[in-house]
Amino acid sequence: MAADGLVRQQLVHRLYVDHQGWLNGWLRRQLGCSQRAADLAQDTFVRVLSKDQGLDAIREPRAYLHTIARGLLINHWRRRQIEQAYLDAVALQPEAVAPSPESQALVVETLLQVDAMLSRLPEKVRRAFLLSQLHGLTYAAIALEVGVSERMVKKYMAQAMLHCLTLIEDDA
Structure with a gap:
């Protein structure tokens, strides 16, 4: 079992070394933000690590990484869209009744959960x-x-x- 774990770790390391730069560049072009691109690239590799399937069976590593990263990117855009719609609604409220930043964060998180459920x-x-x-x-x-x-x-x-x-x- 330990040998399987070591082989898996080596495969992920090779995947990371060979394709992280490309993935980061692609995400940077999509987002226009190098910090967010780096975060999503890292999240992509975390997803790879959490998958149970054999990494040695991946024939097209960039297509595989692109698919995972694209899903994360769609989630990112959806989250931004929901957050912005909520913030726009809050901005229409008088300052005296505006929710606290903590309440806003809770509402946005709840809205994201409802959106995920509905999807x-x-x-x-x-x-x-x-x-x-x-x-x-x-x-x-x-x-x-x-x-x-x-x-x-x-x-x-x-x-x-x-x-x-x-x-x-x-x-x-």
Whole structure:
């Protein structure tokens, strides 16, 4: 077992030495920020380390690293978009009722968790759930908007609620 660990460590080291510069450059071009690029490049290699699959089976290391880094980059952009939307909403509030930086951080983290939960739902289920919860539409109105029967909207809502409850239980 220790020998397998040493071989894996050597493979990761070789992958890092051979491709870290390229990955960092690609991320720097995408982000326009060398510090954030370095962070995401490092996060990419942390993901590689956490994967259980055999690194010796990787045929195209750059494509493999690119896929991981691209996912991290999408998450980064999504997080920035959510944070900015929240900060824009906070900026519209009078200064006297503006939340503290700690409260803002908690709200942003919660929004990111909700976004992650919603992204795991099928498109029509997510859309029906959002139309109900954010816009207050009736099931009949949602059915017209989504292009399904009212009975299907009920199924979508049950699916979304079950998904929410499952996530709440997982966190407990």
